[in-house]
Amino acid sequence: MKDFGMLSRFKLPKIGLSDIEWPRFDFSKIQWARMPKLKIGDAVAKLPIVQGGMGVGISLSGLASAVANEGGIGVIAANSIGMLDPDYYATHKDANAIALRKEIRKAKEKSSGIIGVNIMVAVNDFSALLTVAIEEKVDIVFLGAGLPIKGIPVEALRSAGVKVVPIVSSARAAELIFRSWLKKYADVPDAVVVEGPKAGGHLGFKADQIEDPDFELERILPGVVDVVKDYADKLHRTIPVIAAGGVYTGTDIHNLFKLGASGVQMGTRFVATHECDADIRFKESYVACSEDDIEIIKSPVGMPGRAIKSKFLREISAGKKMKIKCAWKCLKSCNIKTARYCISLALDNARRGMLENGFVFAGSNAFRIDSIISVKELLHELQTQYLCAREKGAGTLRSEYERALEKLNSLKEEYLIALKNGVNSLREEYDIDIEKGANSFRLEYLAILDKINNLKSEYLKALDNANALKDELTTLFEQYALFNRYQSQKI
Ligand SMILES: Cc1cc2nc3c(=O)[nH]c(=O)nc-3n(C[C@H](O)[C@H](O)[C@H](O)COP(=O)(O)O)c2cc1C
Incomplete structure (x- = not known):
C-alpha cells in the first residue's frame, strides 16, 4: 500500500x-388585467368609477342611471333639487325632499345598478334630504361640503343598507371623521372620496392652496389612504379610498390606483355626455371654453369654487349685487343681506341654459373637452386607456x-x-x-x-x-x- x-x-x-x-x-x-371592481360595503360596482354628484340639477336620474347601467356608480345631486319644480318658491324647502324622492325613484326604474345621492353638509335641509335617501334605500350617500360628523342617523342608515361616503380634502379631515364616528357611533364610514383642488364646483381648500403643489391630489391621496387603512385594519374591514379632482383619462385612473386609490370620482367628463341632465348650452360651454376661461370664484357657500368665466361672474366681482329672491335660507353660511347673488338660482339658471343669468361650474380640465359623447363611449374610452397604461x-x-x-x-x-x-x-x-x-x-x-x-x-x-x-x-x-x-x- x-x-x-x-x-x-x-x-x-x-x-x-x-x-x-x-x-x-x-x-x-398571464391574464392581462381589467379595471378592478369597486366594493363599497356590500355594493360591488363593475367599474371603479363614481360619477360625482353635480348640483344644481346637473346629475339627476338621467345621468345617474346611465352610469349605473354601464357598471359605474351613478349619483344624484340633492342640493336645491327642488328648483326643478316651477313652484319652488311656493313650496320652499319641502320641494327639495319631494324632488329628490322622485329622482331616486326614476333612477331606480331606469337602472338596477348602483345609485347614490350626494348631499352637501352645508345645506340647511341636510337631515331632511338624508332621511329621503334612507327611506328610498339608495345604495350610497356621498356627503360633502362640510364634515359629516354630527347628527348622522347611523343606525337608520345601517338598517336601510345605505352606505356612507364622506368627501374630504385632507388626511386630517378623514382622521377627524373616522375618529369621531368611532367614538360617537361605534362605526366608521364605508369609503372615502378624497377630492383634490383640480375639481369642479366647490373646493375644500383655501384660495392659496389651490395652486400649491403640496395640496395636489397625488400628494394628499397617500395620506388619506394611510389614515383609512389604519381604521380598516383595526376593524377588519375593507374601506376603499376614491380619488377625485382632475381625473380625465384611464391613464390618470391607473396612476391614482398606483398611489393607493381603489376608485375614482369624476365630474367634468360626465357633464360632456348626452345623458347629463343639464341643458345642451351648459354642456357646449365646456366644449367652447379654453384654459384661460376657467377661474376660481368666491362662493356664498363660504368656499372657493371653480367655474367658467362669464358676464354674470364678471359683474359680481365688479361689485354688482343681483336681485335676490330667497325662497328660504337654504345654505347655512349664506347671509341674504351681504350675499351679492343667490348661488342656487345662478346654478339653476345655468342648468336650464340661461347662462347670462348664472354660471357654469367646471373642473380644471374642462377645456380639454372637445365633444359631447355618450356615457357608454366615455366609460369604454377610460377602460381602454386604463388597460393600455396597465399593459405598458x-x-x-x-x-x-x-x-x-x-x-x-x-x-x-x-x-x-x-x-x-x-x-x-x-x-x-x-x-x-x-x-x-x-x-x-x-x-x-x-x-x-x-x-x-x-x-x-x-x-x-x-x-x-x-x-x-x-x-x-x-x-x-x-x-x-x-x-x-x-x-x-x-x-
Ligand atoms: C358642474 C359641477 C357641479 C358640482 N356639484 C357638486 C355638488 O353639488 N356636490 C358635490 O359634492 N360636488 C359637486 N361637484 C364636484 C363633483 O362631484 C366631482 O367631485 C368633481 O367635479 C371631480 O372633479 P372633475 O370635475 O375634475 O372630475 C360638482 C362638479 C361640477 C363640475
Whole structure:
C-alpha cells in the first residue's frame, strides 16, 4: 500500500446544479388585467368609477342611471333639487325632499345598478334630504361640503343598507371623521372620496392652496389612504379610498390606483355626455371654453369654487349685487343681506341654459373637452386607456424579464462549461498526477505535490468563478421571483 500522506487527505470540493431551480415561467398563462371592481360595503360596482354628484340639477336620474347601467356608480345631486319644480318658491324647502324622492325613484326604474345621492353638509335641509335617501334605500350617500360628523342617523342608515361616503380634502379631515364616528357611533364610514383642488364646483381648500403643489391630489391621496387603512385594519374591514379632482383619462385612473386609490370620482367628463341632465348650452360651454376661461370664484357657500368665466361672474366681482329672491335660507353660511347673488338660482339658471343669468361650474380640465359623447363611449374610452397604461407597465417588466432570462441562459451555459472544462478536466489531471505520483518514488514526490498544489489553486479559482456565476444566477432568480410576485399581486 502506498502512503500518499496529505495527498490522500486532499478532497476535491463538489459543485452541482441540483440546488439551482431553473425558471419555469409562461407568459401565455398571464391574464392581462381589467379595471378592478369597486366594493363599497356590500355594493360591488363593475367599474371603479363614481360619477360625482353635480348640483344644481346637473346629475339627476338621467345621468345617474346611465352610469349605473354601464357598471359605474351613478349619483344624484340633492342640493336645491327642488328648483326643478316651477313652484319652488311656493313650496320652499319641502320641494327639495319631494324632488329628490322622485329622482331616486326614476333612477331606480331606469337602472338596477348602483345609485347614490350626494348631499352637501352645508345645506340647511341636510337631515331632511338624508332621511329621503334612507327611506328610498339608495345604495350610497356621498356627503360633502362640510364634515359629516354630527347628527348622522347611523343606525337608520345601517338598517336601510345605505352606505356612507364622506368627501374630504385632507388626511386630517378623514382622521377627524373616522375618529369621531368611532367614538360617537361605534362605526366608521364605508369609503372615502378624497377630492383634490383640480375639481369642479366647490373646493375644500383655501384660495392659496389651490395652486400649491403640496395640496395636489397625488400628494394628499397617500395620506388619506394611510389614515383609512389604519381604521380598516383595526376593524377588519375593507374601506376603499376614491380619488377625485382632475381625473380625465384611464391613464390618470391607473396612476391614482398606483398611489393607493381603489376608485375614482369624476365630474367634468360626465357633464360632456348626452345623458347629463343639464341643458345642451351648459354642456357646449365646456366644449367652447379654453384654459384661460376657467377661474376660481368666491362662493356664498363660504368656499372657493371653480367655474367658467362669464358676464354674470364678471359683474359680481365688479361689485354688482343681483336681485335676490330667497325662497328660504337654504345654505347655512349664506347671509341674504351681504350675499351679492343667490348661488342656487345662478346654478339653476345655468342648468336650464340661461347662462347670462348664472354660471357654469367646471373642473380644471374642462377645456380639454372637445365633444359631447355618450356615457357608454366615455366609460369604454377610460377602460381602454386604463388597460393600455396597465399593459405598458407590465410590458416594460416583461421585456426586462426576457432580457434577464436570456442572460440567465447564457450564464447557465457558461457555468456548465466552467464546471466541465475548469473543474472536471482539472480533476482528471489531478487524478492522473496522483497516479503518476504513485508510480514515481520519493524524488518526484515534492515536484508532484507542487504541481498538485498549483492544480488545486487553479481548481479553486475555477470553482470561485463557477460560484460567482452561481451567485449571479441566484440574483436573477430573485428578480424573477419578485417579478412573479408583482404579477400575481397586480392581476
Ligand atoms: C358642474 C359641477 C357641479 C358640482 N356639484 C357638486 C355638488 O353639488 N356636490 C358635490 O359634492 N360636488 C359637486 N361637484 C364636484 C363633483 O362631484 C366631482 O367631485 C368633481 O367635479 C371631480 O372633479 P372633475 O370635475 O375634475 O372630475 C360638482 C362638479 C361640477 C363640475
